[in-house]
Amino acid sequence: MDKSAFEERKTISAPMHAPLRHDSAHKHVAGSADYIDDMPEPEGTLHAALGMSDRAHAEIISIDLSAVRTAPGVVWVMTGADVPGSNDISPTGRNDEPVLAEGRVEFHGQPVFAVIATTREAARKAARLAKIEYRDLPHFTDVTDTLANGAALVTDPLTLSRGDAGAALAASPRRISGEMRVGGQDHFYLEGHIALAIPGEDDDVTVWSSTQHPSEVQHMVSHALGIPSNAVTVQVRRMGGGFGGKETQSNQFAAIAAIAAKRLKRAVKFRPDRDEDMTATGKRHDFLVSYDAGFDDDGRIQAVSANYAARCGFSSDLSGPVTDRALFHADNAYFYPHVRLTSQPLKTHTVSNTAFRGFGGPQGMVGGERIIEEIAYALGKDPLEIRKTNFYGEPGSDRVLTPYHQPVEDNIVARIVDELERSSDYQARRKAILDFNANSRVIRKGIALTPVKFGISFTATWYNQAGALVHVYQDGSIHLNHGGTEMGQGLFTKVAQVLADAFQVDIASVKITATTTAKVPNTSATAASSGSDLNGMAAYDAARQIKERLVAFAAEKWAVAPEDIAFVPHHVRIGQTLVPFADFIRQAYMARVQLSAAGFYKTPKIHWDRAKGMGSPFYYFAYGAAVSEVSIDTLTGEYQVDRVDILHDVGRSLNPAIDKGQVEGAFVQGMGWLTTEELWWDDKGRLRTHAPSTYKIPLASDRPKIFNVRLAEWSENAEPTIGRSKAVGEPPFMLAISVLEALSMAAASVAGYKHCPRLDAPATPERVLMAVERLRGM
Known part of the structure; x- marks a missing residue:
């Protein structure tokens, strides 16, 4: 191809940094985007429903499920005793979150049994027929009630400290103190929780799950079934919203569906009703923030002491890292010369709260902004003036160190x-x-x-890693798979742009495929805003490996130096020769060049010592x-x-x-x-x-x-x-x-x-x- 022909095609349609539309946007609008509930069901698919507690805290004296078992369409009724492996899906390994409650219930709506029936409606109707006798126990649902009655913790609290907050508060010219309630939030995704489990031979089971953390679902299902993780394959093409609510909360639905599928040797789908979903799944933590701040007549903060007490629910779930992150962001954009921040993750008789967009950071930040607001009103100034006065300084100043x-x-x-x-x-x-x-x-x-x-x-430093699998096929088309999940945020589009840019091809040449634990193992949750950072770099690493092999091949075949080879729009320039990308790939295949690579990335420079409350997280x-x-x-x-x-x-x-x-x-x-x-x-x-x-x-x-x-x-x-x-x-x-x-x-x-x-x-x-x-x- 001569130079003029190349000049006519000198750009690609979707490099990095271009405002490309979401890959599924037109499907979302047209209703043609396939979610799990849109997938064709295998013949004989059964459906699950929950039997839920109507007590907030009670011992289970007896359970009569006879009417449930004989209800029309019911195939099996599952209890905690039927879990073949461990009856626990705690993401932190604390053994405090049963698949199905046994002996005691600890929040109103806690799943006690599951009904498997020929239709979803039959399962839901049957679940209402159970007769459960309880012995009620004291229950505390609010932070203030819990504090007044022993204040049990669900996980270890954190302290962040620098300087001497007590002495600095006492010496401050002015001082304010108070409390603020910061409410929780339901995720309210358009697509609720859902799992479809399809049994395979031997121990094998495939689970389609609406989850942000396929590897955790894989491990929890294997844990509950008592089988190795390699027997469980979890797949996710897209979610209709996640916002953190599908980081751990998908475990229960996937585990129940998988246990039933293996037991009955039939596919099982589990899609709870919206009311049941909202009742049985965790939410954003609500907090009671207590603060004490010292400042001068200009509004410059001298010291801050604050406690962040959180309604965590009956089990630990992710309350530890969520309440940690609240402290990490209690400073927001402001420098505290002396500071002491403490978390108080409280056990309550409510559903266990979980990850939500910001992961505790918003609650911490609201508390910090309340301090700014209090100072502004105390001094009769515009809060913006107080904010500017307390901003972190430029690098090299003495006002750059965070509380951690x-x-x-x-x-x-x-x-x-x-x-x-x-x-x-x-x-x-x-x-x-x-x-x-x-x-x-x-x-x-x-x-x-x-x-x-x-x-x-x-x-959690170990989560800062990602893998990707990239195949380049003989015709120049590219297959992309990575550990990130798509919940509407455009992650798949962004990572596809990374590959299109790396190989200098149109975005249409990159096939986006469902996330699956069978292709990329040990994936981190798509959370902490790190999806593009981690998976984009992993995909880039895979592309780098393939390109290095291709450059070595071209250098040998065309007898040119590697630095004279470049990937340019739709072509590879080898010295003065322009070879169309697809033609070049076909030649590389014929020369037995490996056209597949597993990429990997881990975030550098980060470290965190929780015991000391110090590090660079x-x-x-x-x-x-x-x-x-x-x-x-x-x-x-x-x-x-x-x-x-x-x-x-x-x-x-x-x-x-x-x-x-x-x-x-x-x-x-x-x-x-x-x-x-x-x-x-x-x-x-x-x-x-x-x-x-x-x-x-x-x-x-x-x-x-x-x-x-x-x-x-x-x-x-x-x-x-x-x-x-x-x-x-x-x-x-x-x-x-x-x-x-x-x-x-x-x-x-x-x-x-x-x-x-x-x-x-x-x-x-x-x-x-x-x-x-x-x-x-x-």
């Missing part, structure tokens, strides 16, 4: 905030709002600008800032979000279109957490917000009326991540704290901004109204 002793070496928060303050016209708008509130009797407005600094990496930090403007009705407490401006840091974006969508979605989900999404248990320990009729996620009409979202296009990761990008899944979730702060300002206006309203989260209209009435009485 990791220096902040990539700090761009001041630049992000300054740029957003100007572009959003924050100062002029704040003045206009102050003027408006001075002359408005009923409607009051508020505005707030809040920053985000979020650490990226799993704090994060590879880098992602930053962002948001300005939110709200209006509240002081007679009803109702409100609306009028405008939001966001500037967010994703480094050099792998895909700006997908990343912008992630920022928008995360913000709205965070706004729901802090405003409308309220979890409520009654005095019998029953979760009453267990359906769309009682649990209120944001609607399309709740989105900000004006919603301006920009990526910091000038940013580039200082660390050599894939394409110098940064994680985007979790950090923008916390930008919604600006909405809570703006509501606080609007409420504070009724008392002349002299008192911090101390709004708890979620700031429902009821809470806003109560805050307004309380402030009016001051």
Whole structure:
């Protein structure tokens, strides 16, 4: 091919950093994207349903399942005694989370037995026929109840300490203290939990699971069946949302389906009803934050002491690392000269709470922002002024060390905030709002600008690894498999772009395939915002290996130096010769060049000593800032979000279109957490917000009326991540704290901004109204 022909095809359609659409976006819209419940069922497939406890805490005296067993369509009724291996699916190995409860139940809705029937409806109807006799025991569902009655812990607490917080607090010119309740949140994914287990010969079983952690499901199923992990294959093509709720909570459904499938030698599908799903699966941890802070007349923080007590539920699940991460982010973007932070992961008689987008970081950050807000009202200043005063310093200053002793070496928060303050016209708008509130009797407005600094990496260091398997076929098409899972966030598209860029081919040449434990073993959960970082680098490593072999082949065949060989759009340039990619690959195959590679990546530079509370658990930090403007009705407490401006840091974006969508979605989900999404248990320990009729996620009409979202296009990761990008899944979730702060300002206006309203989260209209009435009485 001559040079002019090459010049006509000098670009590829989807390199890294291009705003390519999500690979399944058109399928989502058209309804043609296959989820597990869309898959053709094997002939004779059976269906499972749960038999759930109607007590919060009780001993099981007797169980009569005779009516269940004789109900129409019932094939088998499974109890904890029928688990052939270990009746435990605890992700931390604490042996505190049974597949099915035996002898005692510890939350209302805990699964006690499972019904396997010919239809899903038959299984669900039969499950209601059980007769269980209980001996009730004392139950504590709330953090305050638990603290008043012994405060048992589900896992070891953490302490982060630097300097002498006690002495510095005592010596501080000014001091504030208080408490804040930070509510939990249901994941409310569009696709609930589901598992389809298909038995094979010998010990083999294949499980299709809606999970973010295929390897953990594999290990939990093998654990429950009492067979080796190599007999269990777990597959995931896509999930209809995950948000952390499918990191550990998929284990139970997969284990029950697999046990039944092997026992009955028939395929078993398990898809719980939405009410059962919400009742039996964990949620975001809610916290009671107690804080004490010392500061000077300029608002500069001298010391902070805070305790983060969390409602964890009946078992440990991931409460240890979640409450750890709350402490890691209690500082947000602010330097504490002296600090002592403690976690208190409390055992409660509720479903075990679990991972949720941000993994404890949002709760820690909200507590830290409350301290800033308290200081601002105490001094009569704009909270933004207090924030700027307390930002971490530039590298080399004496204000860079976090409470866990990791220096902040990539700090761009001041630049992000300054740029957003100007572009959003924050100062002029704040003045206009102050003027408006001075002359408005009923409607009051508020505005707030809040920053985000979020650490990226799993704090469990061993999870910071990933594998990928890449095949290049004779016709030049490429097969991609890696350990990450696709839950709508665009991970598969981004990693495919990495390969397309590496080989300089169109994205259409890269086949995205389902995640499976049979191809890439020992995968880490797709969580901690690390999916693209880890799996993108693993895929890149696989491509590097194949390209090195291809370069060696070309150098020998064409007798040129390796440095004279390059992969260019749709071709390989060998000296002065341009060979179409597909032709080149065919020649390499004929020369017996290996065209397959297993890539691997582990995050460098990170280490963490939990016992000492010291280390560098994060590879880098992602930053962002948001300005939110709200209006509240002081007679009803109702409100609306009028405008939001966001500037967010994703480094050099792998895909700006997908990343912008992630920022928008995360913000709205965070706004729901802090405003409308309220979890409520009654005095019998029953979760009453267990359906769309009682649990209120944001609607399309709740989105900000004006919603301006920009990526910091000038940013580039200082660390050599894939394409110098940064994680985007979790950090923008916390930008919604600006909405809570703006509501606080609007409420504070009724008392002349002299008192911090101390709004708890979620700031429902009821809470806003109560805050307004309380402030009016001051």
